[in-house]
Amino acid sequence: DIQMTQSPSSLSASVGDRVTITCRASQSISNYLNWYQQKPGKGPKLLIYAASSLQSEVPSRFSGSGSGTDFTLIISSLQPEDFATYYCQQTYSSPPDTFGQGTRLEIK
Amino acid sequence: EVQLVESGGGLVQPGGSLRLSCAASGFTFSSFAFHWVRQAPGKGLEFVSAISSNGGTTYYANSVEGRFTISRDNSKNTLYLQMGSLRAEDMAVYYCARKQRLTQGHYYFDYWGQGTLVTVSS
Numbered sequence: 487d488i489q490m491t492q493s494p495s496s497l498s499a500s501v502g503d504r505v506t507i508t509c510r511a512s513q514s515i516s517n518y519l520n521w522y523q524q525k526p527g528k529g530p531k532l533l534i535y536a537a538s539s540l541q542s543e544v545p546s547r548f549s550g551s552g553s554g555t556d557f558t559l560i561i562s563s564l565q566p567e568d569f570a571t572y573y574c575q576q577t578y579s580s581p582p583d584t585f586g587q588g589t590r591l592e593i594k
Numbered sequence: 595e596v597q598l599v600e601s602g603g604g605l606v607q608p609g610g611s612l613r614l615s616c617a618a619s620g621f622t623f624s625s626f627a628f629h630w631v632r633q634a635p636g637k638g639l640e641f642v643s644a645i646s647s648n649g650g651t652t653y654y655a656n657s658v659e660g661r662f663t664i665s666r667d668n669s670k671n672t673l674y675l676q677m678g679s680l681r682a683e684d685m686a687v688y689y690c691a692r693k694q695r696l697t698q699g700h701y702y703f704d705y706w707g708q709g710t711l712v713t714v715s716s
Contacts, residue, residue: 520702522639529689529706530639536700573639577701581653582641583629 488512488579492572492586498594503564507589509557509574518578521550521559524588525570533572534559569593596620596705598690603710610680610714616673616690616707624648624668627693629703630675632686632712642688643675658684677712685714 489512517537522530534550574586602614630642643664663676691703
């Protein structure tokens with residue numbers, strides 16, 4: 487199975503900050519990479535698919551980039567509702583599709 | 595409005611069985627494949643099982659192969675996960691997720707349920 491490693495595992499930031507979360511695959515996955523946001527007690531919400539395509543109705547402050555093994559999720563200006571846990575997911579070699587371990591974004 | 599509503603979770607003893615359901619509404623259920631994804635307490639997301647739109651193709655994680663069975667009833671717009679020989683490590687919130695295909699291989703989960711908690715304990 488392809489392993490997905492996110493960094494950092496957690497970070498603290500303030501409203502208005504620019505935040506970068508990275509995801510690394512154990513082998514090349516082209517752009518078969520999705521990003522999700524999860525808030526406590528809720529199912530995940532799709533943010534970005536195919537590495538850089540913004541899901542409908544997701545604010546434009548979210549963006550994704552990367553190809554091969556290294557990917558990035560950027561939140562350009564943090565809003566209060568963005569404090570959550572973020573997961574990357576590879577669908578290049580599936581099943582099983584695999585997720586990163588998550589990045590918990592907390593308020594500083 | 596697209597909705598996925600899981601049910602059937604609860605407390606079960608090790609070795610016991612449970613059937614989860616995921617009731618879908620607001621779209622043509624029979625046109626989509628689905629996955630079950632679980633999340634152990636305080637942990638990340640883990641693939642459990644997948645089923646094609648007509649139910650003819652299924653996949654399982656190695657950890658549940660032979661113990662869990664995924665199925666669907668397209669006439670009832672409902673997805674199922676029959677869970678047997680449950681172990682402590684199966685304890686998790688179980689989510690159903692709708693699979694949206696882009697091109698061959700490219701897909702994502704555009705809708706998720708709210709999850710149902712399975713607790714395995716004596």
